[in-house]
Amino acid sequence: MLGEAVRVGSRIAPSRVLFGPHVTNLGRGRSFSERHRAYYAARAEGGCGVIVCETASVHPSDRPYERAPEPGWAAVAGSCGPALLLASLGHSGSQGTSAFTGRALWGASRIPDVVSREVPQVVEQPEIDALVAGFAAAAARAVADGLDGVELNAGQHSLLRQFLSGLTNTRTDAYGEDRTLLLRQVLAAVRAAVGDAVVGLRLCVDELAPWAGLTPEQLLPLTPKLRDLVDYLVPVRGSGLSVSATRPDLHTPPGFNRALAGTFLGRGLDVVLQGSVVDPGMAEAAVAEGFALVEMTRAQIADPRLVAHVRAGTPERIRPCTLANQHRARDPRNPLITDEAEPRSGHETLDPPLPHAPRPRTGPPLLVVGGGPAGLEAARTAALLGRPVRLLERADRLGGMLRVAAALPARGRFGLLVHWWARELERLGVEVQLGVEAGPADLVGDVLLATGSVPSAPAFEVGAGVRVSSAAEAAGAYGPGDRVVVHDPIGDWTGVAVAEQVAAAGVPCALVTPDAVAGTQLSRTGDLADANARLERAGVERVLFARVRAVGGGRAVVEDVHHGAIRELPATLVIDCAHRLPDLRLAGHPRIGDCLAPRTVHEAVRDARRAVGC
Structure with missing residues (x-):
């Protein structure tokens, strides 16, 4: 069913899989x-059926990030x-930024944004x-440029959502008395502009703030008014x-959105399921x-051939999506992106594609030493390119630090990776x-070293009476x-994850960090606030602006990074989550992965190719 054609408005999509709009930073300006x-x-x-381009700003007052596109799709028209x-419009x-335009932001009401704290101009x-x-x-231009239609964004980062919501719309005029008015006006204008081309609507139906925000119960009565204006609805959540x-x-x-989106089924609208759907089943x-x-955006970033594998009956070959949001x-x-x-x-225009099927074995044999991400990908890539490959791993399981x-x-x-x-590797005969x-x-002969890493020496003095472990060896040490x-x-x-694991075992735990907030780099993945909330609920003490200076005698000596004040924490075990260092026990051959330098999975895979x- 997933790979079959389906009617979307006046058009036919070759499969039921949608690739949703998202920021890419691939633009030229x-x-x-x-x-x-x-x-x-x-x-x-x-094999994707419907592809929705990165959201384009429909008015010069909007520039939410540096490379946010403006209307003009000639570069991508006819490519799919x-x-x-x-x-996407x-x-x-x-929720934008005035940094690029130097002009006031537009808003439904004079309510500061919760992130930037900037107060908008009331439109x-x-x-x-x-x-x-x-x-x-913008809709008319998209169709004139050769696209099949448009999708309007009334979801996250959207002025249309801000007009719909009691959190951000406290107006007393017609747009406050009927908060759906602007959305309906925009949809009517877009439908008139594009004729029978496809019109989709990405609509926030739950802001997770029921005291004033949007809820499904508020928006269900809107659906009859949408039937003549949109061809499909994507219910999403968040504010x-x-x-x-x-x-x-x-x-x-x-x-996660399956039950929420399901409330809109059977109401005369084609509904799209969105929400971390990464499994074909x-x-x-x-x-x-x-x-x-079904929107499977992140799944198709991980594996563009997802639908092709489903059609071929080989879903096990789909590269798993970790949902880690690290990129x-x-x-x-x-x-x-x-x-x-x-x-x-x-990086499709820069990196050559790998063959879908292995080439005949004509290349010289390759020995890969190490079965972590770098070694595994090196063996896979070399085998696809037609080389006989042997992989040696000193552990009794593959995976290295990824495991x-x-x-x-x-x-x-x-672990799915x-x-x-x-x-x-089994399929390719490695x-x-x-x-x-x-x-x-x-x-x-030809050898690639992917032998991984070893713990770095503690950057603090270690005395008797306190055990010290690296993060990799900590499980079961307490x-x-x-x-x-x-x-x-x-x-x-x-x-953060190690502290959560310790606390889940019922063991008292303190997390010491030199930063102003625990897990500061998690702002890049969107998990920063949630991670600190989890630590709070787990009872983990967060010791901020601090570093461990010495351990011993059942204590960890902690120093404030600003003024040098010293405090002591009770400790029988210190788990050191510092960087690991390359394992240099073997030499004389090219290195990839952690035995070259501390690497993420992404960097290790790129090293390998x-x-x-390739």
Whole structure:
């Protein structure tokens, strides 16, 4: 069912899978680019049915991030073959930034944004008329440029949502008496502008703030008024108070919006299921339940050929999506969109594609030493390129540090990658030997070293009476009667996850960090506030602006990073979450992954492909 064609308005989509709008930073300035074209074309080639482009601002007052596109889709039109290509249209209103325009933000009411704290200009009738005209003109241009239609954003980061919500609309005029008025005016203008082209609506139906925000009960009566205006509805959740709720990380179960979106089934509208749907089985079940389309955006960033594998009856070959959000593009650093285990995503114009089927074995044999992410991907890539490959791993299981990470709370999806690599190596005929410690005598011919990392020496004085463990060796190192201090000088997910694991075992725990907030780097994944809330609920003491200076005698000596004040924490075990260092026991051959430098999964995979010539 997932791979079958389906009618969407007046058009036919080749499958029931939708690739939703998201920030990519692939633009050339504010224009869609060749990189956009290649990015969308790869998903169309992989069988996606409906592709919705990155949201374009419909009025010059809106510039939510540096490379936010403006209307103009010539660079991507005609690039997606049978897939329907739609333009996402929006205005971020008070959730934008005035940094680029130097002008006041637009808002429904004079209510400061909860993130920027900036107070917007209240739009009056002239601005409202310009906004409606901007949506209509952008929609007409999209169709004139050759796209199949448009999708309007009334979800997260949306002025249309802000007009709908009691959280942000306290007006006393017609747009306050009927908060749906602006949305209906925009939809009517867009439908008139595009004729029978596809019109979709991404609509926030739950702001997770029932005291004043949108709820399904408020919006269900709107659906009869939408039947003649839109061809499909994408119910989503989240507001300025809960930005991470729209595309949460791996702490939130896949398919989290299924019940919410299901309340809109059977009301005369085609409904799209959105919400971390990454498993084809879940998507098939949603179609059987009555959903017209299923949005699988992050799943297709991880594997553009998802639908092709479903059609071929090989869903086990789909590269898993970790849902870790470690490569979100809506970030002040302007990173390009990509995936943790598929670095070619977002780099289609730069990185050559790997063959879908293995080439005949004609290349020289390759020995890969190490079965972590770098070694696994090097073996897989080399085998696809036609080389006989042997992989040696000293442990009794594959995965390296990725397997350790997968054992931490809510990070089990990283383990799916290990299982996927193992299946791929078996399918490609790679000889894998476990429990084999390679020595210098084994390093004959073409060799790649992917031997991983070792713990760094503690950056603090260690005395008697306190045990010290690295994060990788901490599991099972504590028990009843222990007092654990987690030393987190990096501020990524590791220290937070280790502290959660300790607390879940009922062991008292303190997290020591030099930063102003625990897990400061989690702001990049959207998990920062949620992570600190979890630590609070678990009873983890957060010791901020501090570093461990010495341990011993049942105490950890902690120093304030600003004024040097000293305090002591009770400690029988200190878990040091500092960077690991390369394992240099073998030498004389190219290195990839952690034995080169501390690497993420993404960096390890890229190392591996470059090392084997791809």
